[in-house]
Amino acid sequence: MHPAPTELLDLARTVALTAGALAHRRRTEGVEIAASKSSPEDIVTAADREVELLIRGLLADARPNDGFYGEESDASAHTSGLTWVVDPIDGTVNYLYGIPFYAVSIAVVQGDPDPASWNTLAGAVVNPALREVFTASKGSGAWLGDQRLHVNHDVPLSLALAGTGFSYEAARRVWQAKVVGGLIGQVRDIRRIGSAALDLCSVACGRLDVYFERGLNPWDHAAGALIAREAGARVGALHADAEGRDLLIAADPALYDQFSPVLAALFECFPPDDGPR
DSSP, rough: OOHHEEEEEHHHEEEHHHHHHHHHHHHHOOOOOOOOOOOSSSEEEEEOOOOOOOOHHHHHHHHHTSSOOOOOSBOOOOOEEEEEEEEEEOHHHHHHHSSSSSSSEEEEEEESSOOTTOOOOOOOEETTTTTEEEETTTTEEEEETTTTTOOOSSOOGGGOOOEEOOOSSSHHHHHHHHHHHHGGSSSSSSOOOOOOHHHHHHHHTSSSEEEEESSSSSHHHHHHHHHHHHOOEEEBBBSSSSSSSOOEEEHHHHHHHHHHHHHHHHHHHHHSSSSOO
């Protein structure tokens, strides 16, 4: 028998706040680049690794039979049926440059860590630079602190503020720019914040009307997607109800229905390549 989602959320929030405090402290001390991943632009800081190690240890102490799936360390299998999906610092380049839009993202899912099949039970996204704490548990709504969140409703596509993100791989960014170029005349404007977790929370709290991105990893959106859903968003992908690596879209359901055909048409005009994401 699993704990209630609200109980799991209490743990996610507590751990995310502790991890966020460490990330913020390390930022004030100065950021050390530890390595690069998919490209020289795709960096890992020493703080990414240290924060994930802290999160992993705290979760293992509290729930030793749960699995762990993080960005910076090896995955571990569960015997409880639950897995914690973690991004220790989402928005690492923002973090490097001192831009105050980075976050600790922690979600707990039932089943294997695959967005197409998992059941997300609780999630917390903490932006320590702005002291914002976004949370949600399944069936209990989404929150910014003690404020209940709701997506923006009744927004026509032409007045929608859209958010997106770009790959660290240069050729893919060129393709993404073509899609953005085709879209920008059909919406109010487009924002690129640099953190998928915070983009999804921005949809939840009405700072964005719609968010889309291709090439996300599960830890990028596990918590944020639940927060957006619990605020009333539809979260999915073209021709599918589940978000995934090929595409993620989040918006009020009526706006989602306006937006997805436009995006599908742009994908037909500018077919995605098969390179790295």
